[in-house]
Amino acid sequence: MTTFIFGEAMLEYHSHGGAGLRYGGDTLNTAIHLARAGHEVAYVTAVGTDPISDALVEAWRAEGIDTRHVLRHPNRSPGIYAIHLDQHGERSFLYWRDRSAAREMFELPEMGAALAKAQTARLVYFSLISLAVVSEGGRDRLLGLAKERKLSAHPTAYDSNFRPALWSNLDTARAVSKEAMEAATIGLPTNTDERDLWDYSENEQAIAARWLSSDQEVVAVKAAEKGCVLGTRGGESPQIIDAERVEVIDSSGAGDAFNGGFLGEWLNGSELVSCVEAGQALARKTLTHQGAIEVR
Secondary structure (H helix, E strand, O other), X not given: OOEEEEOOOEEEEEOOOOOOOOEEOHHHXXXXXXXXXXXXXXXXXXXXXXXXXXXXXXXXXXXOOEOOOEXXXXXXXXXXXXXXXXXXOOEEEEEEOOOEHHHHHXXXXXXXXXXXXXXXXXXXXXXXXXXXXXXXXXXXXXXXXXXXXXXXXXXXXXXXXXXXHHOOOHHHHHHHHHHHHHHOOEEOOEHHHHHHHHOOOOOHHHHHHHHHOOOOOEEEEEOHHHOEEEEEOOOOOOEEEOOOOOOOOOOOOHHHHHHHHHHXXXXXXXXXXXXXXXXXXXXXXXXXXXXXXXXX
């Protein structure tokens, strides 16, 4: 069965250069990792009707992604982002997304069919960025999908990928993320995002416990070189799974890669520790090459 992933995909400009069409976005990166691992993935977003949008859709189709629910906006085009790397491989971003087609994807008439298909999909995945870029009505529809799926025992994964610039105020971001936490069943937060969002000086075990108290079945708190804290509802105290250190070339997309590795093994029916280890392995690989997605 297919995994449905909702989010915004963008054109990418990277400071290290590189020829050809480049693209990215947190949920798209995860979709590509899952597709490359052999999983059936449908990506739900919106692009324009221009030739660059056509090229993006064709590139995603070539990756093995089901693009039937990549919607076309008649008056908008894909957003653009630029990545700058410092000497340690840490990245900073600039965005041009005010006219992004994805901002209005839930207002397009074809979205109803995508939501209907996603209702009984094997898995649905989205992030706080997915919720940030769409309209308030779009947020309600995506969160409504997750809530309906939870009532019918269909799993939804959520990453609280927090970008302050996407929110008009912190209170709204907190309220939306809390609602998403309560609607989802698999939590994939990052420690720094959670601290920035909630202004708590929590350790990773406390973050895991807070997510589990929001009715998550599983939570994996990503903590970079500190490893990952894995917790389950009704299980023992959250456990730390150490990470192997690598020389970082580019940290872009490491969290997205972890999510792809984790969810891929979860879809395979693997034990949760194996899911974490698969996520860490894919994140390590991503840290050692330029860009969020390895060029093939």
